[in-house]
Amino acid sequence: MSPPRLTGALRSFSTVSKKEDFTEQLNDLKTKRLKRRELFAREGLTWQKIVHFCSEHQDKAKQQAASQELKSLLLAAKQIVGTEHGQEAIESAAIFLFETFHNKDHVGTEETRAIKQMFGPFPSSAAEASCSCVAQLVASLGESRVEDFIQTQSSRHNPQRGSTFGRNIAFSYDCYTLDPLEDLPCSGIHEEKVSLDF
Amino acid sequence: MACAQVPLDEQQVTEPGPLGKEQTLPALHPARKEERCFVPYKSPPEDGSPAEVEEFLERAKFITEDLEWLLALPHDKFWCQVVFDESLQRCLDSYLHLAPRGLDLSALPSSPAVADMQRSVHRTVFLTFLRMATHKESKDNFITPAVFGEIIYDNFLFDIPKILDLCVLFGKGNSQLLHKMIENIFTQQPSYYSDLDETVPTVLQVFDTILDKCGLYCEGATAMEPMKLSAHKQPTAMTMSQQELVDLILYLCDSTTTIHAFLDIFPAACSGFHSNGFLSRLTSFYETAVPDLEKALRKRNFDDKGLQEDLWKRLSHSCRKMVETAHLLLHHTCLQPILEGGENMLAFAEELLSHFTSFLTEKRFLTDYDEQFPIADDVSLLQQALPVIDETRTSYLLQGVESAWDSVGRQKPQ
Known part of the structure; x- marks a missing residue:
């Protein structure tokens, strides 16, 4: 409760x-x-694009492995987003996980927080599984190629907006602090003069 | 995209509608607002259970992210969002209501992560208000000043309590920017001066409430209404519960700091306060309440001596702010016009002397004021600017000041 x-x-x-x-x-x-989640789903990158990207640059054997990893990623996404959601929501979650883990080798605090802020509480095993799937996919494709792909496809990483208002404004975090006239006298109690003039 | 060199309020835009068909709309139109769903702010958890900290961090992240998105929007889209998105207004209002002030009892966040996140929200909220107070961002992006005045007033984007909150939250290090913002708001919408006029009696009522809670006779509040028969049973600063005393001191500290911050940042408001008799009510409040509260803080039995020390500092800080506020009011409404020269110098001098003379009966206030802002210095300035000032009167005043020091038993600093 805030003070008066x-x-x-x-x-x-x-x-x-x-x-x-x-x-x-x-x-x-x-x-x-x-x-x-709704806004994220509109951000440009689609599951089809990821599937296509993961298979186009690989030979047949690797394509099969990639397809298996993508399936596992969808499964992990389903566990994270919740079973009551449809395919579209699951695919959108998988895209998010792909973007989140494409340059990570483990599930850190930042990633945990990002997933929670998108989907709420989730099983950590699903996050581990998705991180591992994405790592396998990225390993076979090459990190820089994946990075380029995400940069070009996702509008979040490629904003079409002008400069942010106030970017160059020098903002001060100073705040008012107590500036008393005097400290409480050491004893804390002043002897009051008692009038004996009854 | 809206067209250039035409004020936003006159622009039309042609965009695809919800069904994909092109439609032409005023640039400022609710249909152009995006569904963003801003969340309201909540203050950082005090003791910080991990779950509470996590919730704060999540909420604050959403707010920062959304406000950064808002600040990056083009001018026309920004204003559509600001005017038509109620969730944004609730988010900003909740920050002004609930953001911790530097003077709050537990102002320090519990963890570095919380402190960092709080700082991010703090900055983005300020920049959002700054953009909302700017009617001309560039030669292409502007709103007709009169329409801007209507927009901010009719939609309550700014109101007097919000302006006061902005001053106390951001004023310490951003006073120049805040001055420009508030000056622009009042210039483009003079109705804010009337609102300020309406607000001053409520500010005074706060002082009356404090007196009332201390069981002290309150001229302003009770002269108009008969005293209740049960009035004598009212608790005093000595007998009220410790929590009530803490709340009262916190209330006084917040009120005096806020009023001072506002008048310091926007001195043009001084005349509104002055014309509502604020100065005399402030000094009589000081004279009545301060010794009583000081006595309670000294005499009451505090188990927590740290709390006693802290409350004393807050009361002493409040005293400083009241004295400084009185000085600001006198400076901007009387002394400054005299120093600038002009037609009514004599009238202003008369008013200043009459205020000083009225302080003679408020001995405690007078000595505290004289200690911070020696009255003899102002009288000397007055005599230099206006040699015709009656010397007998000034001598009487200065003698009165000296005897006030003697009567409160304090030594005047040399």
Whole structure:
């Protein structure tokens, strides 16, 4: 709970601001994760493109192995996204895992957090499995080729926007701190003069 | 993309509609807003169980990511989002409400990761407000000033409590930028001056509430209404619960810091405060409340001596801010116009002297004020600017100041 503030009183008792209801919205993070998944699915890279990319530059034997890894990746994605979701959501999750692990050799804190922020709680074995699948795929294709592929296909890595507002503004993190006139006298208690003039 | 050299509020854009068919719309139109679903901010967990820390980090990451996306949007898209996305407004409002102030009891985040994330949110929120306060980003990207004034006012993008929050959260190191932002907001939408005028009585009510909670006679609040028969049963600073006393001091500390930050960053607001009799209410509040609260902090039995020390510092800090606020008000409404010269110098001098004279009865306030801002210095300035000032009057005033020091039993610093 936030401490009592002047601006809180002004919001409650004056008529100059909009009355906002700040009661806690349940599941707002869950809703947000769904929205992020929806936005991610629109970002350019598709599962078909990944499948095509993983098979086009390889001989037959390697193609079979790659196909097996891609299947395993989809399975791991299914475990992460949840079984109640359709094929589209599973493929989108697999794309996310492919992007997340394409330059990683293990599931670190950052990757765990990124997956959780997209899908919520997930079985760690599925993350391990997907990391291992992606590592196998990348090993046979070459890291730089995969990197180039992701850079060109994903709009997230290739933003079409102008410069960010405020990028060059020098922002200060300084904040107001206590600036007392005097410290509490050492004893903490001043003897008050007691009047004996009854 | 909207066309150049025409203000955003007059631009039209032709884009594919939801069914793929091209449609022409005003550049500022709700249909152009993107469904982003901004999440509201929550303050960092105090003791930080791992789950709470994780939730904070996730939420803060979403906010930073979304605000960075917003700041990278082209001018027209940015404004569509700002005006029509209620989730964005809730996110920004929740930050102003709940972001920890530097003066909060537990202002320090529990872990470096939390501190880093908090800093990221802090910066992106400020930049978002800065962009919202800018009606002209470049020669191609601008909004007609009057329309900008209407947009920010009618949609409550800024209001007086928000402006005060911005000052206390960001003012310490970004005062120049904040000054420009607030000046632009008030210039393009003068209704904010009326809102400020309406707000001052509520600010004064905060002081009355504190007096009331301390069971102290409060002229401003009670003169208009009969005193309740149960009034004598009201707790005082000595008898109220320790938590109530803590809350009261925190409230006072926050209020005085916020008011001072705002007036310091935007001195044009001083006249609004001044014309509502803020100065005399502030000084009488100081005179009544400060000794009472000091006594309670000294005399009450605190198990936690650290808390007692901390509350004392907060009360002392509040005193400094009240004294500095009084000085800001006098400086900007009386002294500055005298020093600048002008037609009404004598009237301003008269007003300044009359304020100083009124301080003579508020001895505790007077000595604290005189210690920080020696009245003799201002009187000397006044005499140089206006030699016609009545010397008898100034001598009486300065003698009054001296005797105030004697009567409170303090030694005036040399």
